[in-house]
Amino acid sequence: MAAALSTDSPPTVGLDVAAARADFPIFDARHDRRLVFLDTAASSQKPRAVLDAMTEYYETTHANVHRGVYDLAERATAMYEGARGTIGRFIGATSDREVLFTKNVTEAFNLIAHSWGRSNLRAGDAVLLTEMEHHANLVPWLMLAEERGIELRYLGVTDEGELDLSDLDAKLDGAKLLSFTAMSNVLGTLNPVRQLADAAHAAGAVVAVDGAQYVPHTTTDVAALGADLFAFTGHKMLGPTGIGVLWGREELLEAMPPFLGGGDMIRDVRLDGFTPNELPWKFEAGTPPIAEAVGLAAAVGELERYGMDAIRAHEQRVTGYAISSLQERFGDDFTVHGPRSIERRGGVLSFAFKAIHPHDISQVLNESGVCVRAGHHCAKPLMRRLGVGATARASFYVYNDTDDVDALADALDDAASMFAL
Amino acid sequence: MAAALSTDSPPTVGLDVAAARADFPIFDARHDRRLVFLDTAASSQKPRAVLDAMTEYYETTHANVHRGVYDLAERATAMYEGARGTIGRFIGATSDREVLFTKNVTEAFNLIAHSWGRSNLRAGDAVLLTEMEHHANLVPWLMLAEERGIELRYLGVTDEGELDLSDLDAKLDGAKLLSFTAMSNVLGTLNPVRQLADAAHAAGAVVAVDGAQYVPHTTTDVAALGADLFAFTGHKMLGPTGIGVLWGREELLEAMPPFLGGGDMIRDVRLDGFTPNELPWKFEAGTPPIAEAVGLAAAVGELERYGMDAIRAHEQRVTGYAISSLQERFGDDFTVHGPRSIERRGGVLSFAFKAIHPHDISQVLNESGVCVRAGHHCAKPLMRRLGVGATARASFYVYNDTDDVDALADALDDAASMFAL
Amino acid sequence: MPGLEDLYREIILDHYRNPRNRGELDIPPAHRTEGFNPLCGDEIVVYVSVDDDDRVAEIKIGGQGCSISQSSASMMSAAVKGKTLDEARALTRAFKALMSIHETKLGGDGSGTDAPTPDPEVKLGDLEALQGVVKFPVRIKCATLSWNTLTQALDEVATAS
Amino acid sequence: MPGLEDLYREIILDHYRNPRNRGELDIPPAHRTEGFNPLCGDEIVVYVSVDDDDRVAEIKIGGQGCSISQSSASMMSAAVKGKTLDEARALTRAFKALMSIHETKLGGDGSGTDAPTPDPEVKLGDLEALQGVVKFPVRIKCATLSWNTLTQALDEVATAS
Numbered sequence A, B: 001m002a003a004a005l006s007t008d009s010p011p012t013v014g015l016d017v018a019a020a021r022a023d024f025p026i027f028d029a030r031h032d033r034r035l036v037f038l039d040t041a042a043s044s045q046k047p048r049a050v051l052d053a054m055t056e057y058y059e060t061t062h063a064n065v066h067r068g069v070y071d072l073a074e075r076a077t078a079m080y081e082g083a084r085g086t087i088g089r090f091i092g093a094t095s096d097r098e099v100l101f102t103k104n105v106t107e108a109f110n111l112i113a114h115s116w117g118r119s120n121l122r123a124g125d126a127v128l129l130t131e132m133e134h135h136a137n138l139v140p141w142l143m144l145a146e147e148r149g150i151e152l153r154y155l156g157v158t159d160e161g162e163l164d165l166s167d168l169d170a171k172l173d174g175a176k177l178l179s180f181t182a183m184s185n186v187l188g189t190l191n192p193v194r195q196l197a198d199a200a201h202a203a204g205a206v207v208a209v210d211g212a213q214y215v216p217h218t219t220t221d222v223a224a225l226g227a228d229l230f231a232f233t234g235h236k237m238l239g240p241t242g243i244g245v246l247w248g249r250e251e252l253l254e255a256m257p258p259f260l261g262g263g264d265m266i267r268d269v270r271l272d273g274f275t276p277n278e279l280p281w282k283f284e285a286g287t288p289p290i291a292e293a294v295g296l297a298a299a300v301g302e303l304e305r306y307g308m309d310a311i312r313a314h315e316q317r318v319t320g321y322a323i324s325s326l327q328e329r330f331g332d333d334f335t336v337h338g339p340r341s342i343e344r345r346g347g348v349l350s351f352a353f354k355a356i357h358p359h360d361i362s363q364v365l366n367e368s369g370v371c372v373r374a375g376h377h378c379a380k381p382l383m384r385r386l387g388v389g390a391t392a393r394a395s396f397y398v399y400n401d402t403d404d405v406d407a408l409a410d411a412l413d414d415a416a417s418m419f420a421l
Numbered sequence C, D: 001m002p003g004l005e006d007l008y009r010e011i012i013l014d015h016y017r018n019p020r021n022r023g024e025l026d027i028p029p030a031h032r033t034e035g036f037n038p039l040c041g042d043e044i045v046v047y048v049s050v051d052d053d054d055r056v057a058e059i060k061i062g063g064q065g066c067s068i069s070q071s072s073a074s075m076m077s078a079a080v081k082g083k084t085l086d087e088a089r090a091l092t093r094a095f096k097a098l099m100s101i102h103e104t105k106l107g108g109d110g111s112g113t114d115a116p117t118p119d120p121e122v123k124l125g126d127l128e129a130l131q132g133v134v135k136f137p138v139r140i141k142c143a144t145l146s147w148n149t150l151t152q153a154l155d156e157v158a159t160a161s
């Protein structure tokens, strides 16, 4: 079962893309040409409701949270903590104590590596990652490996762009942690989260999941997925920059030592020591991203308004159209990296086109207002596995439709004629 | 010389408070009573220019930075890196490579403790702090002390609320680092930064300065102050939440290992190791606070428009008025914690009023729309030194004037009659 | 917006100005427990002695804090004095139920996040004057501090005997 | 807004389609140096042999990358072949000066942030076609990759001999 996605029953109401586009100021007529934004996997655009929520917060309510008696401070605190509740419910958290705000998902994995890692891993202990991880879920472990001498293992990637599970049990044997992405930001692959989590738990390992590309695009239920730790990032899900989220099982977080030290994460400080605060504040040092939390809660409101099942169905439709129409139009000149079945992938499409370098593709596409990313997508080990230096990547969201795919195709034609070799 | 403040020559143009207030939407008539916001030391309000800059960024430009070829991404990168330049110049940085964005000043001190601390301190090494530090500059060192067995020393605080420098040299003897606040967030004390830095350097120690309460209120020149590392936070200087800044001397930062690992801070990642990026990106893991950097640059623009010398002079005037008028009106019932001389203090005024508990003071003041903070202000060791559990604290900024002080005084009268013991 | 009169009821100010059972008890035979609220720096010291009938024979309050924490402690001391341990615990549950709204939402102090189910039979009397505190969420921790300290004290007494 | 024609001049596309001096040299006697741009994954391999008169006797280019990095490498190889080391270095300085605007502003790749002062005597010839690249700041690193790699190669040759 592909990671608990509801794909069997098509949503009763489809997504109204024209209405969705109208929600996003960046698609305004102000620009000199139509914006075909196909880089949501790097960062999504922001709807007016999110910008308004943050502006209104600053214009009517701002004060530092948690310590003030006066009305503004009390209201700011209520909004910040209310945002925690909204975001927690959105991913199926049962308690606000399990929902920690970070600055991005990268900080969340550093938190896991520092706090859980340093208190649970000894030299020689193994952590199992995958070859398709984003650097955010690689570098913190590489740093810990260097410092502590832990062993890093990797699940490989098949030629179809899926995780190679043939040696899963062998690699889990003796591993203390399995940390992997729910969806590849390069290949679009939806990994079998529950299956992996069950196998890891059976082997006695803790399960950390990178939900950065998953939460924005489908219904998420951390308990159903079987995760112990689950992280994602605000700016890829209609929210602002400057905020990420780490969810963790309460007992696990309870047992973890603090990561960053400072105000708000303490109960008492003396010149010779300190007592940490309780969850979730134990992990939130310093003034938190208050307006960003308010903005992210508004983003969740927008996502729920569209409906996560409708978003998933919509992206499947657009992705399916992209794969079939581009292959029909360009034949073997167009190659998709990663799974072709829309049941097993999300709306992130890395491709090769003729022998044209991704940088050149992206540059020529830009001329038609088509924004795709070119590069290693912070997944250099995966690039090596694919045997490429870079890929061009188009990704889809609520504001994209098949007309964007057609614009992409037309722009690829331009690139072909410019670079005819 | 009180920390390189330009107090000798009064500014040619004073600050126009009415005009300044009009810049801040929160002071709009929308509210049912006049807002007397005296809690800038916790977090400042935001002018329209800052909110507009962020909204406009999101509405016209947003894309993830550093990796995109298309126009939006290129413009977003130029704005983000341009903000770094603006903010660096504001504090006298000579190179953008020395200006790192963090999520708040608390993260900056954790970065220092982890990166500089772990690579430079061995068991038994000493770090010199002060008894008036904010928890942000205490807890990271307490954590490191617990982990590494380093020795923490503290400069004491005199009864006048200033640093006790009588044993400075003795305490610096053998210390590898002196880390202290340029201005106390409780007492308002302006510490003699240059004098302390010179003494520390003479003793061979590195100097880290907490500029959170300093940068927003006076002209800052990191080189003239003699700092090696200097940190501050966006939300206390008209900027948004979610961003802080760490400036460091280039050679020092160059020699420091990375702190957080992930995208953007690497040059290469392999399954068995990674190569860090160059400065400043080496210390910026993951998607940075892009819109927040744009907002903070706009805040700097506003501060420069007011003029930092004008701001300092204005705050001295309001603070001076507060100390004299409140003591005249309430006599011994009103006690200021910290220096009385406006040359040696900033616009942060902690006070005791009769025997009324700070919480009750703040609660009653709130009834008149007067916002003051009550609590330990994240400086519990200093509270113990003062022999109090909490203080009430009023703090001033560009939007405050003597009428706010009068409103505070009237509200204190209400508290006095309510709690007449 | 709730007014100050909801918070600072006359009876609260009276207990603040004239705290009941203020002082200390010799330990032993009495038991001493300290509680503190890190957010505002309030401290409460509860001295309690329990007699052979499992009754709160004596109770004294020390420490310092805001009007809400001090008056709540004063009222508490008056309310539990002479009560059996079970009655004192039932009263605590009833009081915490009165306060429980939002208690976990405000930057924790470790005073427990369990929402106790009160016994409808238990009468709070004067203590109901503290009900207005729930309209000022930041102050709830002040009102519950002495009760949490009492609970800890009674638990310690029970374990010790 | 600059147009694509500023970037992809005909001469650039020509060098991309028909790269000059593509291939390998035996090492030794030649020297081999690799350069790569971590932002886009481009790789350049420079093979160079220097004769007794300190001239670039032979140069070959390997690796893979975008049109800008490949054509820049091709033009570079044609421009430095037969030149003395000093002439090659002067040319490199002139080319880097042409490119230096904004080079340090774009998320570093370690290719050096020194803005070299060019010798006004040095003529860039065809290489000036790459000038349009500065209007596309992200691509500057592509254009300078082969030159930085050459500099490194010549430094290594100099140190070795």
Ligand SMILES: Cc1ncc(COP(=O)(O)O)c(C=O)c1O
Binding pocket: A263, A285, A286, A287, A288, B041, B042, B104, B105, B106, B107, B134, B136, B137, B181, B183, B184, B185, B210, B212, B213, B233, B234, B235, B244, B378
């Ligand atoms: C002197 C000082 N240092 C550090 C901080 C912490 O700032 P932040 O919470 O933005 O990290 C503050 C403010 O709370 C402060 O006043």
Ligand SMILES: Cc1ncc(COP(=O)(O)O)c(C=O)c1O
Binding pocket: A041, A042, A104, A105, A106, A107, A134, A136, A137, A181, A183, A184, A185, A210, A212, A213, A233, A234, A235, A244, A378, B263, B285, B286, B287, B288
């Ligand atoms: C799968 C995945 N993990 C982690 C990240 C890092 O996110 P952030 O840069 O917001 O920390 C990204 C996006 O860049 C991603 O796609």
